[in-house]
Amino acid sequence: MTHAAYDCDVLVIGGGIVGLSTAYALTRTAPGTRVTVLEKESGPARHQTGRNSGVIHSGIYYPPGSLKARYAVRGAAEMVEFCAEHGIAHAVTGKLIVATERSELPRLHALVQRGRQHGLPVRELGPAQIAAYEPDVRGLAAIRVGTTGVCDFPAVAARFATEVVAAGGVIRHGSEVVSVDRRPWGVAVRTADGAVVRARVLVNCAGLHCDRVARLAGDEPGMRIVPFRGEYYELTRPELVRGLVYPVPDPAFPFLGVHLTRGHDGGVHVGPNAVPALAREGYAWPVVRPRELADALTWPGTWRIARRHWRYGAGEVRRSLSKHAFTAAVRRLLPDVTEADLRPAPAGVRAQAVLRDGTLVDDFLIREAPHTVHVLNAPSPAATASLPIGREVARRALLQARETGWKPPAVESGHCV
Numbered sequence: 001m002t003h004a005a006y007d008c009d010v011l012v013i014g015g016g017i018v019g020l021s022t023a024y025a026l027t028r029t030a031p032g033t034r035v036t037v038l039e040k041e042s043g044p045a046r047h048q049t050g051r052n053s054g055v056i057h058s059g060i061y062y063p064p065g066s067l068k069a070r071y072a073v074r075g076a077a078e079m080v081e082f083c084a085e086h087g088i089a090h091a092v093t094g095k096l097i098v099a100t101e102r103s104e105l106p107r108l109h110a111l112v113q114r115g116r117q118h119g120l121p122v123r124e125l126g127p128a129q130i131a132a133y134e135p136d137v138r139g140l141a142a143i144r145v146g147t148t149g150v151c152d153f154p155a156v157a158a159r160f161a162t163e164v165v166a167a168g169g170v171i172r173h174g175s176e177v178v179s180v181d182r183r184p185w186g187v188a189v190r191t192a193d194g195a196v197v198r199a200r201v202l203v204n205c206a207g208l209h210c211d212r213v214a215r216l217a218g219d220e221p222g223m224r225i226v227p228f229r230g231e232y233y234e235l236t237r238p239e240l241v242r243g244l245v246y247p248v249p250d251p252a253f254p255f256l257g258v259h260l261t262r263g264h265d266g267g268v269h270v271g272p273n274a275v276p277a278l279a280r281e282g283y284a285w286p287v288v289r290p291r292e293l294a295d296a297l298t299w300p301g302t303w304r305i306a307r308r309h310w311r312y313g314a315g316e317v318r319r320s321l322s323k324h325a326f327t328a329a330v331r332r333l334l335p336d337v338t339e340a341d342l343r344p345a346p347a348g349v350r351a352q353a354v355l356r357d358g359t360l361v362d363d364f365l366i367r368e369a370p371h372t373v374h375v376l377n378a379p380s381p382a383a384t385a386s387l388p389i390g391r392e393v394a395r396r397a398l399l400q401a402r403e404t405g406w407k408p409p410a411v412e413s414g415h416c417v
């Protein structure tokens, strides 16, 4: 097929932070490459990117060598630089990880070792030092990680979008991809309004819908997204918390555990409580989508998680339904908090990839198929790590584009010649 017959070189599905970072990386590494982003919502960052804790994670939790560790450690530094360069609200505040029970101390010490393996600035604190940082927080011991921060991820995503458009890329909102036709020359996708876009390479960054998009393309991804809703409260007395305070993570669910985060806007979020969502974009209990629910319930991995972790899940559901129980969980870290101090805040839904055998995919997962790159697991800390993830996905997409005869465009002064 001739160059002119393609509508673009690389087509990205999903205008969240990962899709937009990929488009940004494409326009940076190969200026003049024709990039189109299709996003079903009327603006960027309407799902996970716009409904998260806003924390620039240090990478301390992740096993050395994992993509999460590599991309979070590097991505955190790059995110701070990007925000500073573009005038986006951010702060490097550091964070405390606090042990409230003796049984947590060995895991806290293991985190100190891991942080040092990653080259992170980690300090061990006793109760008096905890009080110096956070007078209202109680704990037996803590560590302070210096590189953690906060930022405005929706503003970052919006800035990626602005840069992509300035570099000649196209971003179409209100464009839901409903079919993908793979051909020897590339892919043709159709949107709900009947438009067809032909591209050399398709990049799937559809977040909560990434497995469905993979299947639209004819690829069985071997995983399903099982959506978990993270429910939050906001502290009506934000002065109780100065920065970021986390419990020692449970190794089975490192992303869980109620934490306290003072955001870039000064508000303090308390949560999340994690419960199964009854729709992929199920931001509250009444939001139920029978087809999506059936998708999750017919996946054997969902039942295996339920069997393995039902006790843990029951506790989360109890805290979801009872503010009293939720407040009791918060009091472990913040003893003075009362139910009246907690006001409901918007929830987010986590796109968690689950394998057939019930394994929760821990690391980022990027898979390739002909003319296609699928991002199949990009939960936290993917917003922090979005710059390195975007570069890696872009690199793979451009290698695939070469197989269709694409060559890096000759560029002068940023314009295609």
Ligand SMILES: Cc1cc2nc3c(=O)[nH]c(=O)nc-3n(C[C@H](O)[C@H](O)[C@H](O)COP(=O)(O)OP(=O)(O)OC[C@H]3O[C@@H](n4cnc5c(N)ncnc54)[C@H](O)[C@@H]3O)c2cc1C
Binding pocket: 013, 014, 015, 016, 017, 018, 019, 020, 038, 039, 040, 041, 044, 045, 046, 047, 048, 049, 050, 051, 052, 053, 054, 055, 056, 057, 175, 176, 177, 178, 205, 206, 207, 208, 209, 213, 230, 272, 347, 348, 349, 350, 351, 378, 379, 380, 381, 382, 383, 384, 385
């Ligand atoms: C509760 C919660 C707290 C979190 N806290 C943090 C944190 O503090 N720090 C951190 O680094 N990370 C955090 N994360 C993780 C982070 O938010 C995500 O990793 C990141 O936003 C993922 O970005 P994404 O672009 O992959 O997904 P999304 O932002 O969900 O974007 C995917 C996009 O694809 C679009 N789409 C889907 N299907 C189609 C289709 N068929 N056609 C067109 N468009 C489609 C969707 O509309 C959506 O806009 C948190 C996540 C949650 C849920």
